[in-house]
Amino acid sequence: MTDYTVEFVGTGEEITVSEKETILSRCxxxxxxxxxxxxxxxxLACSAEIVDGEVTQPAARGLTERERENFALTCMARPASDLRLDRGKYPPSIEADAAVGDDAAAADD
Ligand code: FES
Incomplete structure (x- = not known):
């Protein structure tokens, strides 16, 4: 089992996460x-931008294929290298989901 270092940029926080566990569970x-x-x-609440490194996250269904290259859903993502993550950064599709929710709310009026 391989352990990787996950650094959260701008916070000074750093944790060690094995390739077998999710980043969120370790957090x-x-x-x-x-x-x-x-x-x-x-x-997408647990999203973080991948500043450096790679993750495996085959079950991150909330992300598009393109978003998977730049964002990690920490509840699903396991490190595949040492990582630098920027917590609280969300993929563009979260805006689309919010817009759909707004439309649905307007339709209910
Ligand atoms: S907590 Fe909902 S996508 Fe991770």
């Missing part, structure tokens, strides 16, 4: 204030 264990909600790769 919770280490007391890192990573936001999350669904924990099944759908809501």
């Amino acid at each position: 919770i264990e280490e007391g890192i204030a990573q936001e999350y909600s669904c924990r099944v790769g759908m809501c």
Whole structure:
């Protein structure tokens, strides 16, 4: 089992995460204030921008294929290298989801 270093840019926080565990589960264990909600790769609340490094996240269904290159859903993502992540950065599709929600709310009026 390989362990990787995950650094959160701008916070000074750094944790060690094995290739077998999700970044979010390790954050919770280490007391890192990573936001999350669904924990099944759908809501995007746990998103972080990948500044440097690679993750595996085949079950990150909330991300488009292109977004998977630049964003990690930490509830699903496992490190595939040492990483630098920027927490609280969200992919463009989160805006599209919000717009759909706005339309649905307007239709209910
Ligand atoms: S907590 Fe919802 S996508 Fe990760």
